[in-house]
Amino acid sequence: MLLGSRFISPNLGSWAQVQTVMVLASFLVVLSFGQGLVILTGGLDLSLPALITLGGVLATSLVGAGNPGAWYLLPLVVVICAGVGLATAIGVVWLKVPPFIMTMATSIIVASVALGMTKGTPRGASPEALTWLMKSHLAGVPLPVVFVILFVAFGWLVQSRSTLGRYLYALGTNPEAARIAGIPMLTAQVAPYVISAACAGFTGMMLAGYSNGATLRMGDNYMLPSIAAVVIGGSSILGGSGSFLGTVGGAILLTTLGTIISAIGLQFGLRTIIEGTIILVALLLLRDEVFEKIRALVRKG
DSSP states (O other), X not given: OHHHHHHHOTTTTSHHHHHHHHHHHHHHXXXXXXXXXXXXXXXXXXXXXXXXXXXXXHHIIIXXXXXXXXXXXXXXXXXXXXXXXXXXXXXXXXXXXXXXXXHHHHHHHHHHHHHHHHTTSOOSXXXXXXXXXXXXXXTTEEHHHHHHHHHHHHHHIIIIISHHHHHHHHHHHOHHXXXXXXXXXXXXXXXXXXXXXXXXXXXXXXXHHHHTSOOTTTTGGGHHHHHHHHHHTTOOTTSSOOOHHHHHHHHHHHHHHHHHHHHTTOOHHHHHHHHHHHXXXXXXXXXXXXXXXXXXXXXXX
């Protein structure tokens, strides 16, 4: 596929395209960090596309619609999205609704709210602060790439070196053992959904800055990739294992794959099929029995 795309797009692999891929990957890296924390605990967040849209719509309506000096309201957008994540966590933890169902219900509600707010047509341009973040360069490197490098360092510390990260690994490995060990279950269960929603809202703001506007379907293309990046990065879909650096690698791989598919002119539907196939293959390869069968075949051979 890579060789074929070189004939169609000679610029493939150029520094300019590498920068483009890294900027596009920054959206998925931020989004997948939150999704990865939820998956680490054994859950799944299906509300991310709606929260991306909510973040973009709020950013353009609160700040971008003739109120460019109110950039300080942008953190409020993240707080609102985090509040939605808290409501989702309440449903999962206290009401015992399965994460799959609860996050789907949240997605429907948030999407309906965004539709009602905009009456079907989001208005307002991207805030100047977001446009500056997504369009500027620092020493020749796009500012989003610099930002995502700092974000990756922060995410790695949170997931792999912080007390919260240890709580999440313990909860995903064995919830009952984690409870007996004295881990604060409330914090470990609620925090991933709040962080995931905040990341999705911020991703929506980044997308609004990049495209200079918001649409009601701006998050639709990120549901499957957010899961695929985590799974391809080596995390178990059942929870308890994985690393954020692996997720970052998965996000970059998927973005590069999407760029190649676009370069050679394949349809979007085919991209979705390829991503779904990658998830299936990754899930199969991560199963221990698959490795056992491979080892058995090697021994027989």
